[in-house]
Amino acid sequence: xxxxxxxxxxxxxxxxxxxxxxxxxxxxxxxxxxxxxxxxxxxxxxxxxxxxxxxxxxxxxxxxxxxxxxxxxxxxxxxxxxxxxxxxxxxxxxxxxxxxxxxxxxxxxxxxxxxxxxxxxxxxxxxxxxxxxxxxxxxxxxxxxxxxxxxxxxxxxxxxxxxxxxxxxxxxxxxxxxxxxxxxxxxxxxxxxxxxxxxxxxxxxxxxxxxxxxxxxxxxxxxxxxxxxxxxxxxxxxxxxxxxxxxxxxxxxxxxxxxxxxxxxxxxxxxxxxxxxxxxxxxxxxxxxxxxxxxxxxxxxxxxxxxxxxxxxxxxxxxxxxxxxxxxxxxxxxxxxxxxxxxxxxxxxxxxxxxxxxxxxxxxxxxxxxxxxxxxxxxxxxxxxxxxxxxxxxxxxxxxxxxxxxxxxxxxxxxxxxxxxxxxxxxxxxxxxxxxxxxxxxxxxxxxxxxxxxxxxxxxxxxxxxxxxxxxxxxxxxxxxxxxxxxxxxxxxxxxxxxxxxxxxxxxxxxxxxxxxxxxxxxxxxxxxxxxxxxxxxxxxxxxxxxxxxxxxxxxxxxxxxxxxxxxxxxxxxxxxxxxxxxxxxxxxxxxxxxxxxxxxxxxxxxxxxxxxxxxxxxxxxxxxxxxxxxxxxxxxxxxxxxxxxxxxxxxxxxxxxxxxxxxxxxxxxxxxxxxxxxxxxxxxxxxxxxxxxxxxxxxxxx
Ligand code: HDD
Numbered sequence: 001x002x003x004x005x006x007x008x009x010x011x012x013x014x015x016x017x018x019x020x021x022x023x024x025x026x027x028x029x030x031x032x033x034x035x036x037x038x039x040x041x042x043x044x045x046x047x048x049x050x051x052x053x054x055x056x057x058x059x060x061x062x063x064x065x066x067x068x069x070x071x072x073x074x075x076x077x078x079x080x081x082x083x084x085x086x087x088x089x090x091x092x093x094x095x096x097x098x099x100x101x102x103x104x105x106x107x108x109x110x111x112x113x114x115x116x117x118x119x120x121x122x123x124x125x126x127x128x129x130x131x132x133x134x135x136x137x138x139x140x141x142x143x144x145x146x147x148x149x150x151x152x153x154x155x156x157x158x159x160x161x162x163x164x165x166x167x168x169x170x171x172x173x174x175x176x177x178x179x180x181x182x183x184x185x186x187x188x189x190x191x192x193x194x195x196x197x198x199x200x201x202x203x204x205x206x207x208x209x210x211x212x213x214x215x216x217x218x219x220x221x222x223x224x225x226x227x228x229x230x231x232x233x234x235x236x237x238x239x240x241x242x243x244x245x246x247x248x249x250x251x252x253x254x255x256x257x258x259x260x261x262x263x264x265x266x267x268x269x270x271x272x273x274x275x276x277x278x279x280x281x282x283x284x285x286x287x288x289x290x291x292x293x294x295x296x297x298x299x300x301x302x303x304x305x306x307x308x309x310x311x312x313x314x315x316x317x318x319x320x321x322x323x324x325x326x327x328x329x330x331x332x333x334x335x336x337x338x339x340x341x342x343x344x345x346x347x348x349x350x351x352x353x354x355x356x357x358x359x360x361x362x363x364x365x366x367x368x369x370x371x372x373x374x375x376x377x378x379x380x381x382x383x384x385x386x387x388x389x390x391x392x393x394x395x396x397x398x399x400x401x402x403x404x405x406x407x408x409x410x411x412x413x414x415x416x417x418x419x420x421x422x423x424x425x426x427x428x429x430x431x432x433x434x435x436x437x438x439x440x441x442x443x444x445x446x447x448x449x450x451x452x453x454x455x456x457x458x459x460x461x462x463x464x465x466x467x468x469x470x471x472x473x474x475x476x477x478x479x480x481x482x483x484x485x486x487x488x489x490x491x492x493x494x495x496x497x498x499x500x501x502x503x504x505x506x507x508x509x510x511x512x513x514x515x516x517x518x519x520x521x522x523x524x525x526x527x528x529x530x531x532x533x534x535x536x537x538x539x540x541x542x543x544x545x546x547x548x549x550x551x552x553x554x555x556x557x558x559x560x561x562x563x564x565x566x567x568x569x570x571x572x573x574x575x576x577x578x579x580x581x582x583x584x585x586x587x588x589x590x591x592x593x594x595x596x597x598x599x600x601x602x603x604x605x606x607x608x609x610x611x612x613x614x615x616x617x618x619x620x621x622x623x624x625x626x627x628x629x630x631x632x633x634x635x636x637x638x639x640x641x642x643x644x645x646x647x648x649x650x651x652x653x654x655x656x657x658x659x660x661x662x663x664x665x666x667x668x669x670x671x672x673x674x675x676x677x678x679x680x681x682x683x684x685x686x687x688x689x690x691x692x693x694x695x696x697x698x699x700x701x702x703x
C-alpha cells in the first residue's frame with residue numbers, strides 16, 4: 001500500500017522523502033522502494049505529498065490549482081451511492097451451486113442438466129427495514145438473495161427467510177415499506193417495526209396476518225445467516241425441452257439446522273456487537289467452515305394446484321412440507337468472502353426477472369410487479385444502465401447484444417454494425433431453440449383491478465402456523481406481539497390488532513390483550529372466509545423441531561481467570577473441535593490469563609466486551625480467587641445471569657460457585673447447569689449443548 005511519509009508536525013513546511021527514482025534509461029519507476037507502488041492521481045500522475053495541500057507559504061491560503069487535493073476531495077465527496085430502498089443492510093459471500101442429479105425431465109435450464117456440475121454463485125443476506133448502518137439483530141425478515149452465474153445467463157432467486165409475504169399485490173409494496181420505515185416527521189424508530197405506522201397499516205391489511213405470525217416468531221431473530229432457511233416464496237414454473245410446465249417452489253435448507261436467539265438476547269447483542277451476523281459469516285468462511293444449504297423443490301402440476309386448499313399464486317400462502325415434500329436437487333456452498341465490500345456486496349444487483357431458459361414466472365401478482373421494480377431500482381442505485389458491466393453483475397457465460405453507450409460503458413463493441421437485421425451477416429442473432437421462451441399459457445379475461453376470490457382466506461394458514469409451534473415458540477410469538485404493540489401509542493391500533501389475533505387464535509389474542517392491559521376484549525376481526533380449524537400442524541414450520549443434530553458451527557464462551565485449570569480448558573477445546581464447534585476465552589484482561597500450570601493464554605475478549613449473549617453456551621473455568629474477584633464485577637455477574645436467563649447450558653468448575661451465587665444461579669437449579677471436571681463431564685456438557693437451549697427453564701426465568 002502507500003508508503004510511509006515522515007511526519008509533518010509543527011507549522012514549518014517539511015519536504016517529504018521522495019521515493020520516485022529514475023532508472024538508468026530515465027524512465028519513471030512505479031516501484032521505487034521494494035514492491036511498494038508509488039501513489040498516483042486517478043489520472044496516473046505520481047504524487048509527491050498526500051498529507052499537505054498546496055498553500056501560499058506554510059501558513060497561507062490554499063491554492064485552487066492543487067489538482068491532487070481537488071481530485072482526492074471530489075472522489076471522496078462522491079463515495080456513497082444511494083442505499084437500497086429496502087434491504088439496505090446486507091452481507092454477501094461467493095460460492096458455488098452443485099447439481100445433484102439431472103432435472104432434464106422438468107427443466108431445460110442448463111445448470112440442472114448434469115449431475116455434479118458446479119456453477120459459481122453469489123449470495124447476499126440482508127435485513128429489510130433498517131438503513132445500511134443499522135444493527136444486525138433487528139426483529140425483521142432476512143433477505144436471502146442468490147445469484148447463480150449459469151452458462152445461459154444469471155439466475156437470481158431473490159428470496160427471504162420466510163416463505164410468505166405481507167401483501168398479495170405489488171402495488172401495495174410502497175405502502176408497506178413506507179409504513180415500516182422510520183416515521184417521516186420524526187425519522188425514528190430505526191430498523192424497528194414496533195411503532196404506530198407499521199401496526200396501523202398491518203391492522204388494516206388482513207392479508208398480512210400469516211406473515212405477521214412469522215415475523216413475530218423467532219424466525220425474525222436468527223442466530224446466524226448460516227442457520228436459517230431461504231424461500232423463493234412465489235410459485236415459479238419449470239419448463240422442459242418440450243415446453244411442458246411444472247410448478248415449483250424453491251426452498252434453501254441449511255445443513256447446520258435452524259437456530260434463533262431470544263428477544264432479550266437480540267436486544268443485548270445489538271449493543272454488544274451490531275455486526276453479529278456479518279462477523280459470524282466472515283469468521284465461518286475465513287476459518288474454512290463453509291456454510292451450506294440444500295436447494296429443495298416442491299414440484300406440482302395444475303391438478304395439484306387446483307386441488308390445493310389455497311391459490312398457489314397467492315404469495316401469502318405456503319404449501320406445507322408434510323403435504324408436498326421438498327426434494328433436494330443441489331447444494332449451495334459459500335466458500336469465499338468478497339475482496340471488496342463495495343464493489344461486490346454493495347453493487348450486486350439482484351433482479352427477479354433474471355431467469356434462464358427453463359425457469360419461468362407464474363402469474364403471482366407480487367412476482368409480476370417485482371419483475372418491474374428490480375431493474376428500475378438498479379438504475380437509480382448504480383446510476384447507469386451499464387450496471388451489468390460491473391464484474392459482480394456481469395454474466396460469466398459468453399454474451400452478445402447491440403446495447404451500447406451510456407454512462408460508464410466499459411465493454412464497448414467494435415466494428416461498424418450495431419443493429420440487426422443487417423446485410424453483412426455481422427453480430428449476434430436470436431436463437432429460437434436455445435433462447436428463452438415463456439410458457440404459452442392461454443388467457444382470456446377482461447382487464448380488471450380485482451383480487452381473486454381464491455386469495456380471500458387470510459387467517460387459516462396464520463392459525464396453522466401458530467398451531468405448529470412448540471410451547472416456547474408460541475410463547476415467544478405472544479411476547480413479541482406484546483412488545484411491539486406496547487410501543488404503539490394509539491390504543492385503537494392495539495385493539496384492532498388484538499381483534500385479528502382473536503380470529504387467528506382466541507388464546508393468543510386473550511394473552512396479548514391481557515399483557516397490554518386491554519380490559520374488555522374487542523370482537524374478533526370478521527373474516528371474509530371462515531378460518532379453518534382442520535389444517536393439521538406442520539412440524540416443518542417450527543424452529544425448535546428443526547434444530548441441528550450436533551453443536552457444529554456453534555460457539556462456547558469460556559470465562560477464565562488466572563489460576564484456572566489448564567488441562568480442563570484443553571480438554572474442552574479438544575472436545576469442541578471434535579464436534580466442529582469453537583470456543584472463545586473471556587478474561588478480566590484481554591491480555592489473557594495464566595493457568596494453574598503456568599501456561600499463558602491470550603483472551604479473545606475482556607469481560608466487558610464479551611457478554612454471554614455472543615455465545616451459544618458458556619463455561620465458567622475459574623480459580624477460587626478469580627471467581628471471588630469477578631463476583632464483584634457487574635459484567636461478570638451479567639455474563640452468568642444472562643446465560644441462565646436465556647436458557648443456555650452452563651458448564652462450571654466448583655471454584656466458580658461464588659460468582660454463580662452472586663449472579664443468583666444455584667448450581668443444582670436444573671439440568672442445564674453442568675459441573676465440569678475432565679473427561680466424561682465435558683462430553684456431557686457438549687451433549688447437552690447439542691439441544692442448544694434448555695427451554696424447560698423458561699417458565700422459571702420468565703423470559
Ligand atoms: Fe424485494 C430488494 C426479497 C417483494 C422491490 N427484495 C430485495 C432484496 C431481497 C428481496 C432479498 C435484496 C436484494 C439484495 O440483496 O440486493 N422482495 C423480496 C421478497 C419479496 C419481495 C422475497 C416477496 C416475495 N420487493 C418485493 C416487492 C417489490 C420489491 C413486491 C416491489 C414491487 N426489493 C424491491 C426493490 C429492491 C428489493 C425496491 C431494493 C433493492 C433492490 O431491489 O435491488 O426493487
